[in-house]
Amino acid sequence: MKSPSFCLLFFLFFTHTDSHGQLAEQRKYPKRVSSVAAHQKEIQRSSALNMVDPQTLIPGLIYDLRYATEQNFTRKRMYPKGTRSSFLRVAAAKALEKAADSLRQYGLGIKIFDAYRPFRVTLRFWKLIKDERYVANPSKGSGHNRGIAVDLTLYDLKSGAELNMGTGFDNFSDTAHHSFENLPAPIARNRYLLKSIMTQAGFNALETEWWHYALPNPSAYSILDIPFKKLNIKSINH
Template identity: 40%
Template structure:
């Protein structure tokens, strides 16, 4: 019995190390522009399409190209927005539907290079509001968009529960203690996005994931190369 116990004590570190090594997975991130082009040639849906070029009437307010964001620093060298081809095709349909009601989309963020996600996680005070680099973000896959609604007549944003990138509890898409007009605007945006294949996340009324995100790789191609 003593010998068996001694062997267990001696072997435990080795067993624990082997198990940890076995459980560790390497995250695959496409950082090669050549590899990205090859993937587009194999499947045109992999293309990261520039949203403004595909939908000229859409409004951009790319906060991470300014210091007006929770990081308080410029994270993007260019104020541009990209998403995978099927994502942009659905955004185009949404914009058309909204326009008939007198509204339009304003994009805060879309495709985000993986390196920026790493920087966010390091600095964010509340990790619940930023993606963990160990898993990557739907933004890194070109399959997430941060957006709101604008009134076409006034050019102003419709009233929503919080400003963009707020860490407040009111940012939840199910938060109830709000003016009825605000709830109506928020829920209308959610319903339109859901009808076109997007799902709002549980702590950010502005963040929508495309339901086909699993079909796309994590990317770390800077805007300048696209």
């Protein structure tokens, strides 16, 4: 029978080892804001860091949040069941509002597949696909984690039909790349329209994903890891 002192040493050793491992894991990743209180302190320093639901600013904007369903590349629900809206920083939401205003003259609206993404979800993605062309490396964080990136497509405001972009969302083939040229003319025009409107509004495109756009200067925005249900700021005065 082992002595009590041996058992205590054994317990302390593995507790220390486990704590050290967790600390090392934390140090691998950048600092992030993980509570509403910490986010509120950010907002007190600069109202531009506020997170808002872009649907409150943009008439006709609709959501199809794929990560709240199993209709995504993971085939798993990554967001809480019942998640029906998302968030963007004020600057991103206002830039998207500008894009929506331009699209309205074509009779088109915006459908969002994804916007804000808690950092913990990026960690889950990285475990599945370690390819920075398609999944953000958590050691850097992503535009989605910062609330400045949006995955979207266009739809006809009258019929509700999505415009054909040549691939679906989360397609990891070369066909989804902006540089892919072997596209029928109508699809190429649809992609060009989306890209031109979004870049004119202030977003940058991601070469490998026709649906992904983000504001420049990501280092100006903190990485967030606040659950959707706690991030319940609904609107801003604008």
